[in-house]
Amino acid sequence: MRLPSATRRIPLLLALLLVLSLALAACSRGDKSPQSRPPSATQSSANAAAPVDAVKIVVEEPGLYRVTAADLAAAGFDLATQEMAQLALTAGGAPVAFSMAGSGDEQAITFYGEPRDSRYGSQNIYWLNKAQSEAQPAAVAAADASPSDAAPVTTFRASQHLEASKNYLSQVTDTDDHWLWESLFAPAVYTVTFDLPGYAGGDADMVISLWGNSEDRSNPDHSARLRLNGETIGESAWDGKGWKTLTETVPAANLLPVGNELGIELPGDTEAVVDMVYLNQVDVAYDRQLATTADEQLAFSLPGATDLVVSGSAGEDALVWDVTDPLMPVALTGAVADSGGLRLRTTVGDAPRMVVLAEPDALLSPDAVLPATGADLRDNPEGADYIAVAYPDFIPALQPLVEHRRSQGLRVTVASIDDVYDTFSYGVPDPAAIRDYMRYARDNWTGPAPRFLLLVGDATYDYRGFLDGSTPNFVPTYLLSTHFVGETASDNWFVSLDDEDDLPDMAVGRIPAQTAQQVEDVVAKTLAYEADTTAGEWDGRALFVADNEQEGFQTIADNLAADAVPASYQIDKVYLGSSDNPTSQIVKALDEGVGLVTYVGHGSMNVWGKDKMFQISDSNALDNNRLPFLVTMTCLVGYFHHPTATSMGEELLLNPKGGIVAGLMPTSESLATDQTELATNVYAHMFGDAGTVGEAIMLGKRDLNLDRNLMQDIIETFTLLGDPALVLQKPG
Known part of the structure; x- marks a missing residue:
C-alpha cells in the first residue's frame, strides 16, 4: 500500500532497489525454443488424425514454405482429392496466395510465410481450408523478370x-x-x-x-x-x-x-x-x-526495375518470389542462369521490391501441421450466464464446479483457450481474443448477457517463454500501464466491454493453477465452502489485520470494522504492536475459523507489512478447514503473473489443506485512500444487493469516484482469485 505523497517520501536509491526487486526478472534465457505454454493433451495426440476440412500450419521464421500431401495427411487433411480451386489459405483472416504442384505424397503447396511480430508469440498460423469459407482461393501470380541489357547490381x-x-x-x-x-x-x-x-x-x-x-x-x-x-x-x-x-x-x-x-x-x-x-x-x-547457397534462402530489397545477378549455386530451377506484399506474392519468371550467376530484373514499382530466392532443397518446412478440430464458440443458441475459459487439460477437473453452478440454475459454457484463440484471434495466442469472446457473447447470444467469467489457468508476463523455468502461459492475462509499477496484470480488462470506460461489465475471477490437481483442489474447497453445514458457528467472525499506526493503517481498519461490516459480525483484530507475535495470532484465528479477513497495510508479493506480520511460508503451512474470504488493502499480494515465483495470494488460494476460499488482491501498487474506497464499496454490495463475491467487486468498482486521478489503477489491478460466482457465507 502507498500513502499519499504528502505523507510519504522514498529516497531515490531505495525506490530504485524496490523497483528492481519487484519488477525485474534478471534470469537468462536458455537455448530452449520460446513457447507460451506446453501443448495440451489434445494437441499432443495427433498420431492417428481423423479426417478434417482444415489444418493449421505453424511457422516461426520468414521464407518460402513447402507443405506436402504427406504432411497434411498426418493431420487428417487429404490434399490428393482436392483441386486448387477447392482450397483456401488464410492468415489473420486474410487470403494468402499459394501454388500447388506434384502428385501423390509429394504433391505440395508452396507459400510465403512470416512469423508474428507480437509480444504474445512469434509463431504464426496459416489456415488451409477446403474452400467453403468466405476466403477465396488465391493462386500466386507470375511476372516476367527477364534481364535487360543494363549493368546488373551485385550487392x-x-x-x-x-x-x-x-x-x-x-x-x-x-x-x-x-x-x-x-x-x-x-x-x-x-x-x-x-x-x-x-x-x-x-x-x-x-x-x-x-x-x-x-x-x-x-x-x-x-x-x-x-x-x-x-x-x-x-x-x-x-x-x-x-x-x-x-x-x-x-x-x-x-x-x-x-x-x-x-x-x-x-x-x-x-x-x-x-x-x-x-x-x-x-x-x-x-x-x-547477392549470393546463395543450396540450403539457405536469400531475401533482399532493391528498387523496382533493377537488373541484378545472384552468384553462388542458384540455377533456373530456383524459386524467385516478389514478397513486397507478403500475402499476395508474385512469382518472378524468366531468370537466366549463366557462368556469372542467375540474372533477373525486379518488377516495376515505386516502392523498393522485397524478393526471396530459394533453391528447391532450401524450402522451409512448417514447425507443425495441426488438425483444426476446435469448436466455433460463436455458435451458442442457449446463451450463458457463466463462462469458464480454461486450459484444455484443466477442463475435466473443473467439471464438478460446472455441474454445481448449473444446479443453481446458471447457464454455464466452458471454452478451451485454444478454441478461444481459433475463433477470435485466428489461432494465435492473444489476450484480446478473450475480451472479443465476451463482447461477442454479450452482443449476439440469447439473453440475458453473461454475468461471470472464470479464467482457469496461471498466467505470466513472460508470454514468449524467454526465461528459464518460466511459468507457462496457460490462460493469459492482459498487461497494462499503471502509475507506480509500470505495466502489470489486469483481468478486469477482459470484462471492460465498453470503449467509453474501463469499468467492469461482468464479474471476473481466476484460478491461477499450473496443474489439474490444483484446479481440483480449488474446486473442492469452493464446493465444500458452499455446502458447509457448520456455517453460522464461525462465519460470523471477521478478522482485521493492520500494519503500523504511524501511517494510519490501524485507523483505516477500525473505521472499516465499525462502518462497513454488519453488526452481526464478531470483530477480531490483530494489529502490529498489539502483540509480540502477530503471526501466531493470525494463524490461531484462521484455525478457529473466521468468515472474513481484511488486511490493511504495506505488502509485497510474499509478505504483509514491513515487519513481516504474515509471510508466504505461513500461508503454505495453514491447515485450517474453515475458509475465509480475503480482502487485502495493500500492494502486489496478488501478483499472480510472475513467471518464476508464486505470490502469497496464489498460495492462499491453491493451498489444498486450507488458506482461503477466494480473495480480492492487487497486482500493483496504489494509494491507501483509493484502496479504502474500493473496500468500502465492495463491503456495501457484499452485505447488500450482490448475490456473489464477484458481483460485489464488480459493483464496488463501478461505484468508485473516477474523478480521483489514480482510481483507474484500482479498477484495473484489484483482482479476484477464485470463483466469481462464489456465494459468501454470512452469519444468521
Whole structure:
C-alpha cells in the first residue's frame, strides 16, 4: 500500500532497489525454443488424425514454405482429392496466395510465410481450408523478370538485427516490448560479437538502443562509449530515465566479415551516484553480396526495375518470389542462369521490391501441421450466464464446479483457450481474443448477457517463454500501464466491454493453477465452502489485520470494522504492536475459523507489512478447514503473473489443506485512500444487493469516484482469485 505523497517520501536509491526487486526478472534465457505454454493433451495426440476440412500450419521464421500431401495427411487433411480451386489459405483472416504442384505424397503447396511480430508469440498460423469459407482461393501470380541489357547490381543493403530478451522491466515506456538485453552498472563493459554474412565491403551504419534506468540530481546521469574491434566509434552523455539511441557510421577499415566485437562501455565518469543502463538491441546495415547457397534462402530489397545477378549455386530451377506484399506474392519468371550467376530484373514499382530466392532443397518446412478440430464458440443458441475459459487439460477437473453452478440454475459454457484463440484471434495466442469472446457473447447470444467469467489457468508476463523455468502461459492475462509499477496484470480488462470506460461489465475471477490437481483442489474447497453445514458457528467472525499506526493503517481498519461490516459480525483484530507475535495470532484465528479477513497495510508479493506480520511460508503451512474470504488493502499480494515465483495470494488460494476460499488482491501498487474506497464499496454490495463475491467487486468498482486521478489503477489491478460466482457465507 502507498500513502499519499504528502505523507510519504522514498529516497531515490531505495525506490530504485524496490523497483528492481519487484519488477525485474534478471534470469537468462536458455537455448530452449520460446513457447507460451506446453501443448495440451489434445494437441499432443495427433498420431492417428481423423479426417478434417482444415489444418493449421505453424511457422516461426520468414521464407518460402513447402507443405506436402504427406504432411497434411498426418493431420487428417487429404490434399490428393482436392483441386486448387477447392482450397483456401488464410492468415489473420486474410487470403494468402499459394501454388500447388506434384502428385501423390509429394504433391505440395508452396507459400510465403512470416512469423508474428507480437509480444504474445512469434509463431504464426496459416489456415488451409477446403474452400467453403468466405476466403477465396488465391493462386500466386507470375511476372516476367527477364534481364535487360543494363549493368546488373551485385550487392544489396542488408540489415543485421542483434537482440536478446534476458531482462523484463515493467517501467519502460513508449513500447509494448518490455524485454531488454543486458543490464550495466557503471563502470562496466558489455561486448556483443557478430558476423556480417556476405559482407561486400564499404561503410556500415549502426544503431544502438539503450534504456537509461537511473536518474540523479546531477546532469548528465549517463555516459556511454562505443568501441568496435578495439577502435572508439562514438560516445555520448545524456540525462534522465528513458530511451537513448546512438547512431554511428563505421568505416570499412573497422569492419570484419566474421567476429566483430562491439563494446558498450559505461565509464562511470558522471557525478551520478548510480549510472545504470540497459542494452536493448543493435542494428547494423551493410552492403551484402547477392549470393546463395543450396540450403539457405536469400531475401533482399532493391528498387523496382533493377537488373541484378545472384552468384553462388542458384540455377533456373530456383524459386524467385516478389514478397513486397507478403500475402499476395508474385512469382518472378524468366531468370537466366549463366557462368556469372542467375540474372533477373525486379518488377516495376515505386516502392523498393522485397524478393526471396530459394533453391528447391532450401524450402522451409512448417514447425507443425495441426488438425483444426476446435469448436466455433460463436455458435451458442442457449446463451450463458457463466463462462469458464480454461486450459484444455484443466477442463475435466473443473467439471464438478460446472455441474454445481448449473444446479443453481446458471447457464454455464466452458471454452478451451485454444478454441478461444481459433475463433477470435485466428489461432494465435492473444489476450484480446478473450475480451472479443465476451463482447461477442454479450452482443449476439440469447439473453440475458453473461454475468461471470472464470479464467482457469496461471498466467505470466513472460508470454514468449524467454526465461528459464518460466511459468507457462496457460490462460493469459492482459498487461497494462499503471502509475507506480509500470505495466502489470489486469483481468478486469477482459470484462471492460465498453470503449467509453474501463469499468467492469461482468464479474471476473481466476484460478491461477499450473496443474489439474490444483484446479481440483480449488474446486473442492469452493464446493465444500458452499455446502458447509457448520456455517453460522464461525462465519460470523471477521478478522482485521493492520500494519503500523504511524501511517494510519490501524485507523483505516477500525473505521472499516465499525462502518462497513454488519453488526452481526464478531470483530477480531490483530494489529502490529498489539502483540509480540502477530503471526501466531493470525494463524490461531484462521484455525478457529473466521468468515472474513481484511488486511490493511504495506505488502509485497510474499509478505504483509514491513515487519513481516504474515509471510508466504505461513500461508503454505495453514491447515485450517474453515475458509475465509480475503480482502487485502495493500500492494502486489496478488501478483499472480510472475513467471518464476508464486505470490502469497496464489498460495492462499491453491493451498489444498486450507488458506482461503477466494480473495480480492492487487497486482500493483496504489494509494491507501483509493484502496479504502474500493473496500468500502465492495463491503456495501457484499452485505447488500450482490448475490456473489464477484458481483460485489464488480459493483464496488463501478461505484468508485473516477474523478480521483489514480482510481483507474484500482479498477484495473484489484483482482479476484477464485470463483466469481462464489456465494459468501454470512452469519444468521
